[in-house]
Amino acid sequence: MNDFTRRLGKTICFLLGTFLAGCVQDVSHAAEKQPWFLGFGAPDYMEVWIETADVVDIRERVFRRAGSGIASVQNPVEHKGNPAGWPENPGSGKGKYVTGADLPRLVYVRWQSLAEPQTYEAYIVIPESAREIMRKPEKAFCNFGSEWVTESRKNLVIGLAPGGIAKVWLTGTCLKAIEIARIVGTVNKKGPYQGKNEGRYALPLEPESRAYVEKFGIPYGSW
Template sequence: MSNIHKSFFIIFCLFVSACSTESQVKSQRLNEWTISTISPKYYTVRGDILLIVGESKQGGWRGMIGKTTMESESPLSWDGGERFHSGYSINSDELPASFYIRWHSLANKKTYNKTIKVSEDIRNKMREYHEMRCGFNNGLYPYKDNILLGLAPDGMISVFLNGTCFDNELQFKVQAVEYKVADDFVYPELSEEAQAYVDEHGVPVGIW
């Protein structure tokens, strides 16, 4: 094979390889994502409603009715053994523009609600491809595809991004407002262990 043919062959192989890699990345583009919730240990919350508006503003999704969220490993932090906690998976390449959440805090028998905007910066972070592998099978999980909401009993919401291979990354905090429920609404009871902890330590404010 002449040097010219060799050079052409090498360039062709590199071109095919680059196209193949680009095709794989495009075929793996983010088309499924999650909004999930977590509460501090013992400060149990019950999800009431989650309304999500897509970035095209043409439609959205609804979930979370009657959902008891997972809890963190500590009453004073958001660290947890599960990456996604109580999640709602959306099969779409359209990401959220905003969402409305309402939930019941069982520790102090209050209900909170808040509309939260999702910035273009956060959506760009979710779509960014990373060559990340993890887990027992060393699987490829390249996206920060989960918006995690830390729901505190004082109504503060900590908004994180994470993913199968990514730790919690705090994006911002926002204060929800108290929502008046019907006079005959009955809050579910805490577990005996959680109630004992709350009776001893109370419901702190401003630590989450």
């Protein structure tokens, strides 16, 4: 922004008079915004299709379909994966930055558990303590860069598992993940795509996943 544009913006705010407070407030909110990433993962072989992930930020704005599509999952060949439990330090998963949003207050997720198959939904309330973690910069050593960096845990990662389990972590590029919530979602009785797809699910299981589930079943209760 050049000097002329900046001076013009200030003049407009001044001339509007009664809207001056509004101009100042918008600047304040803009200063508080912190970009954050919404990612999704699933245990080995337990493939997930996310119909929608809608976000409500702390300013009560709704960002529909902030996330959708397939969650990050590993399908090791020859049954060498282990879907039971969660990794000690999960990655950021598959997702994207929630453009224009302030920090999250609520995330609604509706997803298809393809291994069962079943459709679930969950309302995930993000506590203020979690947002404080997202705001707080910390020093961390990055192995891949062999250097110390300062960053915040601005990656909100949601693990989705059979049985409607949703587990939530905060992590950064180099900071270890911190668990902030575990939610048991509910079955969406309308089925996949709110009943608009004649009961058909988004994708068939990958061959490795199908072979694992047929041989070993689903480790319910481990998540």
